[in-house]
Amino acid sequence: MRFVQFTCKSGGPQHLGVQLEQGGGIVALSKIDSSVPNNLKEFLEGGDDLLNKAKRIVSEAENVTPEAEVKFLAPVTGMDKLACIGLNYADHAKETGEALPERPMVFSKFPSIIIGPTDNIELPTISDEVDWEVELVIVIGKKGKHINKQNAEDYIFGYTVAQDVSARDWQKRLNGGQFLIGKSMDTFCPLGPAVITKDAISDVNNLRVKTWVNGKIKQDSNTRELIFKPPDIVAHLSQFVTLLPGDIILTGTPGGVGVSRNPPEYLKKGDIVETEIEGLGRLQNKCV
Template identity: 40%
Template sequence: MRLGRIGAPGAETPVVIDQDGATFALAALTADIDGAFLASGGIDRVREALAERALPLIDPAGQRTGAPLARPGKVVCVGLNYRDHAEETGAPVPERPVVFMKDPSTVVGPYDEVLIPRGSVKTDWEVELAVVIGREARYLESPAEAPGHIAGYAISNDVSEREFQLEYSAQWDLGKSCETFNPLGPWLVTPDEVRSPQALGLRLTVNGETRQRGHTKNMIFGVAYLVWYLSQYMVLRPGDVINTGTPAGVALGLPGTPYLRAGDIVELSIDGLGSQRQTLSNA
């Protein structure tokens, strides 16, 4: 099952897309797809309504696709989680997950414009598997418990300004939390439609040229481990997002490869989770 939101920014309508690709409105079940919806068993209610054919069919043609999750509580990011990415940036392979936070207001739709910050010379791309939490995770006993706390998966573009991130501060926040720096979606795909989060190919192109081609099997720390690990240090609540890291191929790790400029087009996809496309503009 694929959950999504369509409509103008701030006025999105929640929808579900069934296995045949038909789109149904969820307004009768929920005002939005958010933490409260997930925490209250919303996904199960949608599944039941689909089975009973109780939802109205709609045509989404011509409508904007918003992020599939409204108002994430927090966006937790994992850096250097692919060995090849750590190596290309000259960083040591981490012995423990590298964790940082990203402003939740950076989350925008998968086809929305991405703004290059004023003064930026090193705006970069990062295709990532995003995990959306569906049930509170607090001091989980083991990674085996983690799947029961996951609502679904989505594509995330962890856009980053490398000069802000690495040269302006000892922390990464400045380069990670600029406006529009986290396109998400197009869908929140429930776990029953994902064979394994460690069996997904990731791809990203800039102006049609391949920059990233990786696979989640090459994560240093897998999804279940990350959810368990993070639950030891913070409470993960329904509607929280975890960006699980990016494979090699970012501009930071490719000497001579230009960073993003206004007019560039970034396209990214993950197996079974759809695709994104963003045009870059100056803020």
């Protein structure tokens, strides 16, 4: 199932829906049944009862809204935690000259910086080294602590796509080596367009991941390059904090980032960044 948060272009409130297929029509769950929340976080907090209700609504739905009539919002918002994993693709580690990490390197972004799949990226005036990073995103489906790797899949609801926009100067030099500020400027996390349930993905460890800037391919890799796989990441993070429904984890980026190019390349006003993961969807964000 492809869960989306959206509004109608003609106006009206936010709804939670299920898109029948990529590019297809949307069943507005929260419009059809008012007992269904209008956001994915609260929906996940409702557990299997709400999921089963959603499946029934989709199977019986007669009113389907065409994709052209909606504006997709970020598919999950209001989460407790937005965690990130650094240096988690073998090809990215190679291009940076870094040794492969022995355990997942965890940092975070502020959840408030999330934007939708077609919203603008605002380039900050305090940085001229803003870079791109396509990332597979884990969406947590239920509460868990001290999860073991063998059971970690049970806590994963699904996956989505993020562009982990990064101000490299503030990430690497101007904040004492701490990543948070360089990763957490306003609009630095385009997300979406949908959260795809794990059962709808044939092999999450074999998906092409790509970034284009102004139509030119910059990143082209595959999730098989991930050093730590999703269950490893979920189990590791849960040793430190309780994972909650709606929490998301960005799993790292592959090779091809701007800072590692010779000479380095950074985003400029007017650039169009497109971010895609095979079968999950594509983001298109303009830099302003």
